[in-house]
Amino acid sequence: MTTMTLNAGEAGPAEDQTANPASESAVEQSAVKARAANTNIEVTGTVGSPFCDDAKLSMRNVNVFYGEAQAIHDVSLDIGRNQVVAMIGPSGCGKSTFLRSLNRMNDTIEGCRVEGELTLDGEAIYGPKVDVVPLRARVGMVFQKPNPFPKSIYDNVAYGPKIHGIASRRAELDEIVENSLRRAGLWNEVKDRLDKPGTGLSGGQQQRLCIARAIAVSPEVILMDEPCSALDPIATARIEELIDELRQNYTIAIVTHSMQQAARVSQRTAYFHLGKLVEVNDTETVFTNPEHELTEAYITGRFG
Ligand SMILES: Nc1ncnc2c1ncn2[C@@H]1O[C@H](COP(=O)(O)OP(=O)(O)O)[C@@H](O)[C@H]1O
Numbered sequence: 001m002t003t004m005t006l007n008a009g010e011a012g013p014a015e016d017q018t019a020n021p022a023s024e025s026a027v028e029q030s031a032v033k034a035r036a037a038n039t040n041i042e043v044t045g046t047v048g049s050p051f052c053d054d055a056k057l058s059m060r061n062v063n064v065f066y067g068e069a070q071a072i073h074d075v076s077l078d079i080g081r082n083q084v085v086a087m088i089g090p091s092g093c094g095k096s097t098f099l100r101s102l103n104r105m106n107d108t109i110e111g112c113r114v115e116g117e118l119t120l121d122g123e124a125i126y127g128p129k130v131d132v133v134p135l136r137a138r139v140g141m142v143f144q145k146p147n148p149f150p151k152s153i154y155d156n157v158a159y160g161p162k163i164h165g166i167a168s169r170r171a172e173l174d175e176i177v178e179n180s181l182r183r184a185g186l187w188n189e190v191k192d193r194l195d196k197p198g199t200g201l202s203g204g205q206q207q208r209l210c211i212a213r214a215i216a217v218s219p220e221v222i223l224m225d226e227p228c229s230a231l232d233p234i235a236t237a238r239i240e241e242l243i244d245e246l247r248q249n250y251t252i253a254i255v256t257h258s259m260q261q262a263a264r265v266s267q268r269t270a271y272f273h274l275g276k277l278v279e280v281n282d283t284e285t286v287f288t289n290p291e292h293e294l295t296e297a298y299i300t301g302r303f304g
């Protein structure tokens with residue numbers, strides 16, 4: 001076969017395409033991939049609509065460092081009330097780092113430093129008087145791997161309300177446990193075995209238990225870091241339905257490596273690349289008509 005150079009979007013000779021369409025698209029793909037990976041594509045700011053009118057969380061000029069290494073560069077973003085924002089991008093682009101800065105989970109990582117202005121309902125998240133314990137109840141988190149405590153199903157959910165002093169009487173706790181498990185779509189599956197260990201549940205049930213545990217302390221925001229990556233497709237579908245239901249009462253930020261999941265569960269999508277926020281738009285725009293070349297390269301699977 002003759003070697004040829006194609007510019008992106010330029011079709012090769014017809015006979016070549018029919019002779020070897022896979023090769024043609026491979027050439028085109030690698031051209032886009034090379035351009036996307038090319039550091040000459042400078043990300044100077046965020047394109048699209050990073051801000052919104054009814055922001056629950058508001059981040060301005062956020063920089064995050066691990067020691068000397070900068071993992072997040074000048075990111076500004078609003079997360080709207082009762083909205084699901086998906087954060088996508090290649091592995092290592094800073095999604096988890098950014099998510100953890102929203103409820104000060106990065107404080108627990110030695111050498112990690114967060115700069116910038118981050119507010120929850122207009123109040124500074126990193127203010128000098130902020131107590132991180134109630135903050136993390138207001139901004140709860142669900143992790144990649146379900147991590148129930150080595151306690152009963154009941155105690156997993158009752159633990160937070162107890163330590164936060166939300167409830168102490170058994171009747172109050174019973175009510176919170178039942179409501180939280182109902183909201184997490186788990187009640188019917190566990191109501192007859194509340195005294196059994198949470199770790200004895202299936203992976204998908206454990207993740208819903210962790211969501212119930214987060215809900216039990218009446219959070220306002222739920223952060224989810226790849227909550228379905230350890231789950232099978234059926235358990236994943238169940239969690240995705242749940243996210244849509246939870247949106248009525250909570251504001252949700254979800255990191256996902258699945259673009260299909262981002263498209264299914266979110267209203268807005270944020271695309272990160274090498275620690276920068278490249279593009280934020282309504283989810284449909286990001287997946288059908290992305291503004292930035294890097295977003296396009298990523299969502300078409302040519303990159304990352
Ligand atoms: N605890 C840590 N200590 C030092 N560097 C870290 C730590 N966690 C993440 N990083 C670095 O920060 C960058 C962003 O990582 P991360 O936020 O985990 O990305 P993502 O979630 O998008 O895969 C990477 O370069 C990663 O190596």
Ligand SMILES: [Mg+2]
Binds near residue numbers: 095096097255
């Ligand atoms: Mg991550």
